[in-house]
Amino acid sequence: MNVLVCISQVPDTTTKIAVGPDGKSMNPHGVKFILNPYDEFAIEEGLRIREKFGGTVTTLTVGGESAKEILRTALAMGSDSAGIIKDEERLDSYIVASSIADVARSMSPDVILFGRQSIDFDSFAVPSMVAELLGWPNISMVSSLSIEDHSVTAERDIEGGKETVSATLPCVIAAQKGLNDPRYPKLPDIMKAKSKVISEHPKSSAVRRVDVLDMKLPDTKRLNRIFGESDKELDEVVRLLHEEAKII
Amino acid sequence: MNILVYLEASSNGLKRSSSEALTAARSLADGSGITGIMFNGTPEAFSAAGEYGLQRCLNINDNFIEHFSNSLAAVAISEAAHANGANVVIMSATATGKDIAPRIAVRLQAGLLADCIELIPTGETVEAVRPIYAGKALIRVKPDTAVVVATLRPNVFTARKTERTSVAVETFSFASDKDVRTSVVIRTSQNEGTMDVAEADVIVSGGRGLKGPENFHLIEELARSLGAAVGASRAVVDAGWRPHREQVGQTGKTVAPSMYVACGISGAVQHLAGMSTSKVIVAINKDKEAPIFKVADYGIVGDVFEVLPKLTSKISAVTGRH
Numbered sequence: 304m305n306v307l308v309c310i311s312q313v314p315d316t317t318t319k320i321a322v323g324p325d326g327k328s329m330n331p332h333g334v335k336f337i338l339n340p341y342d343e344f345a346i347e348e349g350l351r352i353r354e355k356f357g358g359t360v361t362t363l364t365v366g367g368e369s370a371k372e373i374l375r376t377a378l379a380m381g382s383d384s385a386g387i388i389k390d391e392e393r394l395d396s397y398i399v400a401s402s403i404a405d406v407a408r409s410m411s412p413d414v415i416l417f418g419r420q421s422i423d424f425d426s427f428a429v430p431s432m433v434a435e436l437l438g439w440p441n442i443s444m445v446s447s448l449s450i451e452d453h454s455v456t457a458e459r460d461i462e463g464g465k466e467t468v469s470a471t472l473p474c475v476i477a478a479q480k481g482l483n484d485p486r487y488p489k490l491p492d493i494m495k496a497k498s499k500v501i502s503e504h505p506k507s508s509a510v511r512r513v514d515v516l517d518m519k520l521p522d523t524k525r526l527n528r529i530f531g532e533s534d535k536e537l538d539e540v541v542r543l544l545h546e547e548a549k550i551i
Numbered sequence: 552m553n554i555l556v557y558l559e560a561s562s563n564g565l566k567r568s569s570s571e572a573l574t575a576a577r578s579l580a581d582g583s584g585i586t587g588i589m590f591n592g593t594p595e596a597f598s599a600a601g602e603y604g605l606q607r608c609l610n611i612n613d614n615f616i617e618h619f620s621n622s623l624a625a626v627a628i629s630e631a632a633h634a635n636g637a638n639v640v641i642m643s644a645t646a647t648g649k650d651i652a653p654r655i656a657v658r659l660q661a662g663l664l665a666d667c668i669e670l671i672p673t674g675e676t677v678e679a680v681r682p683i684y685a686g687k688a689l690i691r692v693k694p695d696t697a698v699v700v701a702t703l704r705p706n707v708f709t710a711r712k713t714e715r716t717s718v719a720v721e722t723f724s725f726a727s728d729k730d731v732r733t734s735v736v737i738r739t740s741q742n743e744g745t746m747d748v749a750e751a752d753v754i755v756s757g758g759r760g761l762k763g764p765e766n767f768h769l770i771e772e773l774a775r776s777l778g779a780a781v782g783a784s785r786a787v788v789d790a791g792w793r794p795h796r797e798q799v800g801q802t803g804k805t806v807a808p809s810m811y812v813a814c815g816i817s818g819a820v821q822h823l824a825g826m827s828t829s830k831v832i833v834a835i836n837k838d839k840e841a842p843i844f845k846v847a848d849y850g851i852v853g854d855v856f857e858v859l860p861k862l863t864s865k866i867s868a869v870t871g872r873h
């Protein structure tokens with residue numbers, strides 16, 4: 304069973320976002336970049352599939368030179384090989400998906416694993432787009448997965464419950480938290496990963512379909528009214544919720 | 552502008568998120584040029600859509616629906632958009648919407664505007680505002696394509712009824728090869744009778760300040776008095792006090808209710824990521840320096856064990872819910 308795992312490099316969750324000089328992207332100055340947390344579940348699941356069925360795990364990212372760092376993490380976790388599609392700009396989800404689909408066509412994996420969302424742009428888009436470009440089935444928000452012969456059965460989260468979905472291979476899977484507990488890479492493996500070769504693939508010739516016009520920070524003005532816990536003050540809170548906020 | 556709105560039926564009509572999508576479509580197109588599309592639409596659902604001004608709805612009755620296949624749903628909606636000359640396809644960013652919208656965008660060679668919180672009509676098409684970086688920034692996006700697919704963040708657009716219209720329902724059959732490669736085997740509702748945080752209009756969430764799972768009845772009681780859903784911080788989900796489906800935040804659900812009440816929650820950035828676009832935020836915390844107060848409209852500095860029972864009875868007195 305050959306598995307392709309797609310991972311993205313994102314700003315650390317605690318990053319303070321500032322608007323860059325172009326007025327439409329984040330100022331990267333001083334920002335720490337990490338492996339997208341959901342993609343750790345995808346890598347781990349790929350390794351488990353290999354442990355069960357044999358085969359290889361290849362990890363792929365679309366990004367700039369610095370994105371090689373997350374590929375080294377994947378290699379240290381146990382990925383057999385890693386590739387980068389050099390595209391510093393990554394202009395929209397469609398371009399990223401097109402580049403991934405091109406590489407997938409040349410590799411023909413049995414399963415492509417993704418995270419449920421990339422926590423930078425939070426589009427939940429790349430996995431379904433890749434599946435559509437390849438004409439494959441996909442299952443998103445997967446919290447449990449089993450593969451047998453030529454089919455997969457997965458549990459996915461939906462509003463107010465779960466559904467069990469089956470699909471044929473080859474297939475695209477997007478991982479939700481709870482799918483597994485990602486392993487921590489061991490120090491010797493981290494060292495070894497440093498010298499592994501990372502292959503480079505050309506980016507897709509697809510053109511952008513969505514343009515970012517501007518970026519701003521949200522207007523988070525809150526009332527910030529603070530009360531104590533006395534009966535009188537709680538009465539006042541309830542009155543304000545009723546009469547001012549008109550919420551109750 | 553010619554709009555196609557994908558609508559999801561609920562057990563007694565239309566999902567609220569779909570009513571929101573219809574209202575948003577109406578405000579773009581002044582009520583004209585809007586077509587709905589439903590799978591296995593029910594009379595109740597069509598009638599509910601009429602309350603939101605829909606005049607024409609396509610209905611697809613097909614074998615694949617029973618075992619909903621996302622790829623076929625995308626084929627069906629794309630074909631309907633094409634056949635009707637729709638240049639704007641709108642749906643709510645529900646589990647289904649998020650799953651099928653990217654496929655539809657690829658099929659229609661359309662730009663995908665995901666997770667929109669505002670739609671701005673610009674002549675024949677729309678631009679949108681959407682949050683990125685977990686709501687820490689907003690971008691305005693514009694499609695570079697003739698056709699656009701937009702998904703709307705649930706609970707952000709207000710669903711507004713209008714003069715009821717009668718809905719002309721047309722059966723739509725799609726021609727494509729129905730090669731079903733995914734199918735839903737079982738669908739289970741795990742929290743029968745309780746509300747999902749992602750769909751709730753009011754949410755009361757509890758964190759580690761509650762001290763243990765046995766104290767969450769305090770959260771549930773306040774939630775009941777408000778007709779709210781129960782949410783949780785990751786700390787209490789990881790501790791096994793509450794199920795993962797209740798988790799709000801970066802690795803849980805993103806919510807935008809009319810009111811969010813955070814009880815015994817410190818307000819870590821990853822928690823704020825999931826709830827900071829709530830309309831009104833109330834925080835109860837015994838530490839007046841807790842970061843949650845920075846994003847709160849109404850903050851109560853106090854002990855949850857003191858405050859929650861009192862607040863519940865005071866709110867019950869107003870709402871009549873116990």
Ligand SMILES: Cc1cc2nc3c(=O)[nH]c(=O)nc-3n(C[C@H](O)[C@H](O)[C@H](O)COP(=O)(O)OP(=O)(O)OC[C@H]3O[C@@H](n4cnc5c(N)ncnc54)[C@H](O)[C@@H]3O)c2cc1C
Pocket residue numbers: 309310311312328339341342345363364365366391392393394395396399416417418419420421422423424425426427428429430513514515692
């Ligand atoms: C309208 C728009 C404009 C954008 N403009 C820019 C820009 O100007 N500069 C910029 O740096 N970024 C930009 N991006 C973001 C860029 O596309 C993201 O970095 C990311 O690659 C895709 O984001 P997404 O929200 O579509 O991912 P999602 O669909 O939420 O990601 C889901 C999964 O897909 C996989 N995946 C996502 N991205 C990658 C990747 N790059 N490589 C491999 N696998 C991946 C991961 O498994 C991830 O868990 C833009 C995104 C959008 C939607």
Ligand SMILES: Cc1cc2nc3c(=O)[nH]c(=O)nc-3n(C[C@H](O)[C@H](O)[C@H](O)COP(=O)(O)OP(=O)(O)OC[C@H]3O[C@@H](n4cnc5c(N)ncnc54)[C@H](O)[C@@H]3O)c2cc1C
Pocket residue numbers: 316340757758759760761783784785786787798799800801802803804814815816817818819820821822825835836837838841853854855856
């Ligand atoms: C990658 C990543 C993703 C994450 N995703 C999420 C996520 O999705 N959702 C999420 O919530 N967190 C997430 N976290 C975790 C987050 O960083 C915090 O650890 C978590 O939100 C803390 O939960 P808490 O507020 O319940 O607990 P704490 O931070 O321990 O806060 C408890 C609060 O209760 C108050 N308190 C204590 N006793 C009382 C009392 N008797 N009365 C009133 N107040 C009292 C305290 O003053 C304190 O402020 C994530 C972290 C990482 C690294």
